[in-house]
Amino acid sequence: MSNAVLSAKNGVDILLGLQWGDEGKGKIVDVLTRKYDVVARFQGGPNAGHTLEFNGIKHVLHTIPSGIFHANALNIIGNGVVVDPVIFCKEIDKLIALEPHCLSRLEISRKAHLILPTHRLLDAASEAAKGKNKIGSTLKGIGPTYMDKTGRNGLRIGDIELPDFMERYQALKDKHMHLLGSYEPPFDLADAEMEWMRSIDRLRKMVLADTDISIQEAYKSGKRILAEGAQGTLLDVDFGTYPFVTSSTTTAAGACTGLGVAPNRIGEVYGIFKAYCTRVGSGPFPTELDNDLGQEIRDKGHEYGSTTGRPRRTGWLDLPALRYAVEVNGVTQLMMMKADVLSGLKNLEVCTAYMYRGEKITHLPYSLEADLLDPCYTTMPGWDEDLTGIHDVTKIPAALEAYTKFIEQETGVPVVLISVGPDREQTLWRA
Ligand code: GDP
Ligand code: IMO
Ligand code: MG
Numbered sequence: 001m002s003n004a005v006l007s008a009k010n011g012v013d014i015l016l017g018l019q020w021g022d023e024g025k026g027k028i029v030d031v032l033t034r035k036y037d038v039v040a041r042f043q044g045g046p047n048a049g050h051t052l053e054f055n056g057i058k059h060v061l062h063t064i065p066s067g068i069f070h071a072n073a074l075n076i077i078g079n080g081v082v083v084d085p086v087i088f089c090k091e092i093d094k095l096i097a098l099e100p101h102c103l104s105r106l107e108i109s110r111k112a113h114l115i116l117p118t119h120r121l122l123d124a125a126s127e128a129a130k131g132k133n134k135i136g137s138t139l140k141g142i143g144p145t146y147m148d149k150t151g152r153n154g155l156r157i158g159d160i161e162l163p164d165f166m167e168r169y170q171a172l173k174d175k176h177m178h179l180l181g182s183y184e185p186p187f188d189l190a191d192a193e194m195e196w197m198r199s200i201d202r203l204r205k206m207v208l209a210d211t212d213i214s215i216q217e218a219y220k221s222g223k224r225i226l227a228e229g230a231q232g233t234l235l236d237v238d239f240g241t242y243p244f245v246t247s248s249t250t251t252a253a254g255a256c257t258g259l260g261v262a263p264n265r266i267g268e269v270y271g272i273f274k275a276y277c278t279r280v281g282s283g284p285f286p287t288e289l290d291n292d293l294g295q296e297i298r299d300k301g302h303e304y305g306s307t308t309g310r311p312r313r314t315g316w317l318d319l320p321a322l323r324y325a326v327e328v329n330g331v332t333q334l335m336m337m338k339a340d341v342l343s344g345l346k347n348l349e350v351c352t353a354y355m356y357r358g359e360k361i362t363h364l365p366y367s368l369e370a371d372l373l374d375p376c377y378t379t380m381p382g383w384d385e386d387l388t389g390i391h392d393v394t395k396i397p398a399a400l401e402a403y404t405k406f407i408e409q410e411t412g413v414p415v416v417l418i419s420v421g422p423d424r425e426q427t428l429w430r431a
Pocket of ligand 1: 017021022024026027048049050051052053302306337339340341420421422423
């Protein structure tokens with residue numbers, strides 16, 4: 001791993017996605033963790049699926065930070081995360097088989113909010129009511145849980161330690177049942193509640209902590225901290241393709257509010273992007289390839305959701321969107337994923353501008369809806385070589401180097417890493 005790149009100064013570095021999620025964040029957090037003492041998830045919940053591959057093992061994490069496979073790192077689930085205790089306990093069970101001591105290096109914020117079974121019902125009811133305008137939610141209860149958080153109704157992890165927890169649970173459930181009215185639940189609520197309560201009992205025995213304070217103390221004692229984002233910038237509730245977004249702040253600012261870190265303590269911001277684009281769920285996607293080529297990229301890149309198994313929509317790299325993401329997050333280092341998937345394409349199209357209401361623009365407009373906006377492409381030569389066995393960045397094809405330099409020139413930020421396969425080892429450092 002390059003030392004020039006990862007000087008890991010005293011501070012909190014952030015790693016986040018610059019597109020519509022699934023950029024490969026899990027893989028890179030795992031690769032970077034040996035340089036860090038603390039890895040902390042700052043938002044999202046079990047809508048996320050972060051995949052790690054090493055030593056022939058493939059593992060998908062939903063709530064647990066992707067640094068968990070490294071014995072020396074403390075992993076923190078921050079206050080900005082929403083936790084479904086059932087999914088979380090299932091994750092722990094799978095993990096313990098591989099990492100028997102993982103619980104000793106995991107802290108869960110008391111301020112993180114709980115996803116109730118009725119939050120999942122509300123999510124399903126809301127999507128059903130939207131009909132053809134549905135968001136394509138993962139239906140994990142994310143939106144309703146964040147709504148209860150900002151509406152000041154939510155239940156937090158710390159509440160499970162209080163004597164009146166059951167009354168609080170019942171009061172929130174009653175509120176939800178009132179909202180649901182005659183909605184027919186798609187799963188058995190009584191069964192789901194029983195499993196949920198059993199998982200709450202297990203959670204009580206885990207390390208519940210004031211993680212904002214743990215992180216502040218780690219910072220003051222010179223520990224190196226990595227904040228792990230979920231989803232991607234274009235799914236951010238403020239800056240994404242609203243309303244087709246998730247319900248949290250997926251951008252760099254979310255690391256401050258989701259962990260209790262002051263902005264002046266942020267160091268590097270690693271921005272992860274795919275060499276092309278994908279999106280799962282509904283919403284505008286200007287460079288989408290809704291054709292055979294799109295299917296070819298989906299097949300080669302195994303573009304099927306890590307959480308829901310849904311096929312991901314695929315398309316060309318979108319530079320106006322990438323530039324916007326770089327600015328919103330203050331990205332200092334770019335990391336390009338899945339370059340290997342593009343091998344064998346004669347030419348690559350890169351979107352450099354849009355025609356928007358009859359005018360050529362190079363920024364991201366208010367609306368990305370297809371009837372208002374047409375992408376303008378620059379054609380670049382592709383490469384034939386299989387990249388997956390390359391271990392030395394100087395051996396990459398000239399066309400890939402040119403593609404990478406073009407992205408650097410267009411964004412003004414160095415691309416420090418090119419990923420050429422899902423495994424930890426298939427990682428090429430350029431700096
Ligand atoms: P995340 O949500 O950002 O962590 O990304 P996901 O894990 O949902 O999706 C990324 C997928 O691409 C996973 O299946 C990874 O194993 C895989 N992956 C990551 N990097 C590469 C790469 O460079 N090449 C290929 N072919 N696959 C990759
Ligand atoms: P990671 O962390 C890709 C998408 C859903 C849907 C929208 C809202 O693995 O990159 P939600 O369940 O939050 O109500 O869904 O956001 N979405 C993701 N897409 N990767 C994710 O996470 C996602 N998390 C949510 O498909 O379009
Ligand atoms: Mg994912």
